């Protein structure tokens with residue numbers, strides 16, 4: 001089994017949705033991420049330079065999602081996946097994007113994708 005770095009429940013308020021009224025407001029998205037990362041190197045060195053810095057990732061994801069409006073949560077998931085693979089040298093990841101306020105009768109709705117570096121070429 002490969003090592004992972006995990007982020008659960010990262011909440012970001014952003015412009016998201018297909019309807020005109022949704023383009024005028026911010027709504028919460030909740031991001032869950034699993035990313036392959038060789039954690040032995042940072043464990044041995046005890047150096048953040050060797051680690052996949054989850055704080056940097058959370059800040060970066062928030063910034064990406066607030067930099068532009070999105071219509072579909074599928075687009076958000078794909079954007080997060082491709083940017084992390086490209087900018088953080090992650091070889092594989094699973095990302096789930098949930099929109100908890102989208103459907104009144106549902107606790108949440110979400111999409112989940114898995115991508116690897118080979119998909120990004």
Ligand SMILES: Nc1nc2c(c(=O)[nH]1)N=C([C@H](O)[C@@H](O)CO)CN2
Nearest residue numbers: 016017018019071072073074102103
């Ligand atoms: N598969 C999807 N279905 C829907 C989406 C979406 O992003 N992906 N979005 C909407 C609307 O924006 C909805 O959230 C408004 O409540 C509908 N279906």
